[in-house]
Amino acid sequence: MKQSSSLAKINMFSSSFNADFRFLPLNMMVLIGMGVIGLVVHAAIRPLDLEVLLVMATITLSFAVVMRFTQIWEPTVLCTAIGALFLYLLFKEESWVLIVTLCLAGLIAPSIQMAFQWEKAIVLRYGKFKKIHGSGMFFIFPIIDKVANFIDQRTRVTDFNAETTLTRDTVPVNVDAIAFWMVWDAEKAVLEVESFLDAISLSAQTALRDAIGKHELADMLTNRDQLGEEIRQVLDDKTNAWGITVESVEIKDINIPKDLEDAMSRQAQAERERQARIILSTAETEIAEKFAQASEFYHGNQAALHLRAMNMVYEGLKKKGSMIIVPSTAVETMGLGAMGGMTAFDRILKEQVQSQESDAQDA
Numbered sequence: 562m563k564q565s566s567s568l569a570k571i572n573m574f575s576s577s578f579n580a581d582f583r584f585l586p587l588n589m590m591v592l593i594g595m596g597v598i599g600l601v602v603h604a605a606i607r608p609l610d611l612e613v614l615l616v617m618a619t620i621t622l623s624f625a626v627v628m629r630f631t632q633i634w635e636p637t638v639l640c641t642a643i644g645a646l647f648l649y650l651l652f653k654e655e656s657w658v659l660i661v662t663l664c665l666a667g668l669i670a671p672s673i674q675m676a677f678q679w680e681k682a683i684v685l686r687y688g689k690f691k692k693i694h695g696s697g698m699f700f701i702f703p704i705i706d707k708v709a710n711f712i713d714q715r716t717r718v719t720d721f722n723a724e725t726t727l728t729r730d731t732v733p734v735n736v737d738a739i740a741f742w743m744v745w746d747a748e749k750a751v752l753e754v755e756s757f758l759d760a761i762s763l764s765a766q767t768a769l770r771d772a773i774g775k776h777e778l779a780d781m782l783t784n785r786d787q788l789g790e791e792i793r794q795v796l797d798d799k800t801n802a803w804g805i806t807v808e809s810v811e812i813k814d815i816n817i818p819k820d821l822e823d824a825m826s827r828q829a830q831a832e833r834e835r836q837a838r839i840i841l842s843t844a845e846t847e848i849a850e851k852f853a854q855a856s857e858f859y860h861g862n863q864a865a866l867h868l869r870a871m872n873m874v875y876e877g878l879k880k881k882g883s884m885i886i887v888p889s890t891a892v893e894t895m896g897l898g899a900m901g902g903m904t905a906f907d908r909i910l911k912e913q914v915q916s917q918e919s920d921a922q923d924a
Contacts, residue, residue, distance in 0.1 A: 580632040581707045582671045589625045592670035596621035599662025607655055616651065617659055620644045621666070628671055634704050641667035668703040675699075676711060681747040683709040693747055712747040716808060719758075721765040723773055732778045735816040738789070740765050740796065746804025754803045761800065765810070768795040778817070785812040 600617055603609065627640050644663050648656040675698050676682045682694040685707045701708065722737045742761060744750045750757045772792050773781070781788055789810040796807040 581634045582632055582701065583674055583708065583711065584628045584632050584671060585675060587675060588670045588673055589629065591673055592625055592628070592666050593621055595662060595666035595670065599659055599666070602662070603658040606658060613652065613659070616648070617663075620647070620663065624663075624667060624670075632671075634671075634707075637667060637671060638704065672701050672703050672706075673698065674701055674708060679715045680711045680713055682711050683747060683751045685709050690748065690752060710747075710751050712744050712750055714744050714747065716741055716743045719761055719765060721762055721769060723766060723769045726770050726773045728773055728778045728781065729775060730777045733818060734773065734778065734781070736769060736773060736781075737813040737816075738765070738769055738792070738810055739813060740793075740810045741808040742796075742800070742805055743808065744805050749802070749804030757800075757803055757805060760803065761796075761805065764799055765792070765796055768792045768799075771795070781812075781815060785815075788812055 596617060600609070600614065603613065624637075624640055624644065627636055631637070641664055644667070645660045648659050648663065652659070674682065674694075676694055676696050678696045680696060682699070684691045684694060684701060686702070686705055688707075691706070719740045719742065720737070721740065722735065724735050725733050726736065727733055740761065744757070754760050769792055772788055772795070776784075776788060789812050793807050793810040796810065800807055
């Protein structure tokens with residue numbers, strides 16, 4: 562884990578404004594290969610000594626380590642000069658092949674650069690903008706050229722938040738959001754703004770705070786998409802001048818104080834109870850309207866009214882142990898007394914018949 566973290570930091574540094582070039586395994590192979598070629602040429606001219614081999618291998622590997630970790634021209638040139646002086650002091654006139662090889666390797670190996678498929682490299686010459694290199698291999702002049710930055714042109718994501726920001730109705734909220742953006746003009750992104758990564762993050766936070774102050778809490782909770790689109794428009798207008806476009810902004814979470822959550826929960830419960838009562842009263846109103854319409858139909862039609870009343874009594878009498886209370890006026894007008902008596906008589910007669918049948922079976 563520590564090794565992968567260190568490599569990630571090195572790669573991040575090589576793609577930043579601080580590095581002059583990117584030293585990849587390809588560059589290391591070129592450096593070592595040129596060192597081997599120098600030893601072969603030296604062995605063709607003079608007998609190869611083990612000391613020469615060890616010294617040259619040590620210097621070459623030291624160069625590779627320094628270039629990998631610094632990726633700046635100053636320490637590269639300084640190490641080249643020190644290595645050449647050390648070879649001269651150690652081997653005198655016999656070291657001219659090794660010195661030439663070392664100087665060429667120290668200058669040529671970092672000059673071979675490679676951009677990945679999703680990158681564009683911004684090259685400066687004498688501190689001025691020279692050109693933009695696309696993906697693939699390209700070359701820069703030693704010392705006078707500098708790769709200002711390798712710009713990743715894929716869609717990137719930036720997290721940002723606004724802590725304890727007041728809404729329009731003075732409610733403190735903490736809002737977390739993410740912005741999807743990409744660099745469409747690498748030259749502007751490098752030359753127009755010092756650090757577009759920091760500029761995007763800070764601008765997004767400012768736009769989020771402004772948007773929160775213009776909306777009420779209920780509006781923010783129900784219209785997150787609208788809030789995100791508003792922030793995106795503000796960011797996009799600002800970042801277009803930097804060669805950056807903001808594709809979308811999404812609100813991840815809206816946090817409110819615990820006390821306010823309880824109050825809102827009680828408010829929501831009361832609102833649901835109010836809606837339930839409204840629905841119940843609406844149903845009662847509709848039932849009353851239907852009864853009024855039925856009364857108009859039964860008015861002046863006694864036969865229909867009697868049939869309806871008798872049907873209601875019959876439905877009630879079908880259930881055992883049921884008791885029906887009816888007004889005396891209904892008994893007189895519909896003859897419910899006689900009907901009730903007939904029903905009772907019929908029930909008693911059925912019981913007597915069942916009793917006689919059971920006695921006959923016992924006999």
